[in-house]
Amino acid sequence: MVFKWKKEADDIARVVPKKDVKGFFSKAVILSPNEKAAMVKNGVVDEIVESGKLYVGGLLKPGNIGKDVDVALMDTSPKDLQWSQAELWTHDNQKVACNGLLRFRIQDTKRFFQMLYAYTTPDNKGTRALSIQDVYKRLESEVLTLVLEPEVRQEDIEKLYGNRDLRLNIENELEMRLRSTLSMWGLEMLKYTVQWELGSYGKVMQATNDFQTREELAELDTLAVEGDLERRGREDVAGLRADHATVATEKEFHRDQKLKDVRSDLEAERLQYEADMQEAREAIGLKEELKIAKARGMRAELEVEQDMKDRDHGRDMEYLKHITEAGGKDVAKTVSEGREYGRMSPEQLEALAKVKQSEAIAKEDKVSFMMEVEDRERADSYRRQELDASMMGAAQGKKSPTVRKCPGCGSTIPSEASFCSQCGKKVTDI
Secondary structure (H helix, E strand, O other), X not given: OEOOOOOOOOEEEEEEEHHHOOOOOOEEEEOOOOEEEEEEEOOEEEEEEOOOEEEEEOOOOHHHOOOOEEEEEEEOOOEXXXXXXXXXXXXXXXXXXXXXXXXXXXXXXXXHHHHHHHOOOOOOOOOEEEEHHHHHHHHHHXXXXXXXXXXXXXXXXXXXXXXXXXXXXXXXXXXXXXXXXXXXXXXXXXXXXXXXXXOOHHHHHHHHHHHHHHHHHHHHHHHHHHHHHHHHHHHHHHHHHHHOHHHHHHHHHHHHHHHHHHHHHHHHHHHHHHHHHHHHHHHHHHHHHHHHHHHHHHHHHHHHHHHHHHHHHHHHHHHHHHHHHHHOHHHHHHHHHHHHHHHOOHHHHHHHHHHHHHHHHHHHHHHHHHHHHHHHHHHHHHHHHHHHHHHHHHHHOOOOOOEEEOOOOOOEEEOOOOXXXXXXXXXXXX
């Protein structure tokens, strides 16, 4: 028997608890065409059934008895959704509307199951249901409003009315966002249409064009009257000009003469200015040449000074080489230090002498301390060796001695030793 899970005509998915599935020995759900089912155990999809039967419990299926088992039934047939945005306001505060058809179907069952649990809440019986209107509400809040309202708000009604490419761009942006959102929910978009309702703007435009036509015709009549009056005025002016032609000719001659005088004055000023500029350029060039000559002189002086320094340095190096070859490196070092000391002030020499003296005293103290330490260690070594020899002699009684004294330093050494461990003297022939 087919399980009727749809409560409303526009239901596309419903989660039914196991207790609502009829059957005692076997709780089974028979799927109709264009239906898919998922067995949900403890909120996780355990099995997806494309067709046939789905067993959720019963005495013949004891493994599911007592478990929290639900059945998610989904209708995979194409669904049509009529969407509409009735109030969209343009930049110039004109009201427009937009509507269309959206056809979709379930493509990815697991993704759609996640949407079913994410966007629905169970009733008091634990049943969850998702309808076409629920999908539309999500699309309206997450896509339609966020795409259409900002895009339309940026444009004027006239541009939106007459620019087909602009409307196509808005429609393409809306389609891309719808397709992406539906794919994220596991749905596939099959068809998408858009229809714009721009209100009574066409009638307004027609009335505006008629008004402009009437105004232009009235303006042409006014221009015709103004043209007649202007022609009459030009005739009167021509008569006056004919009467005053002689006076005008004389005045024009005087103006031409004044203009020629002004031009000649300007030409003279220009020539004078060019002459002054030429003199200034020559003076600047002379100044640059003097600067270059002065720089060359300073460079020659620097070269001579550097040559003298190089020669002095060469003589010094030759002198140091001669001293090194004749008296050795110590003499060269002494001469070098003497030159350094010669450049120092008396205070610097006194401070250097104190430093040298403190270094010499510290060195002597260190040598004395090391000699004392070495003497103590040597005396301790001698005492240990004598004590070891005494103990060994007492332990052996009248046996042959195992140690003897070094003829060189008197230290106690083993009898089989060939050399003294203290002074290194050979004792094999003793």
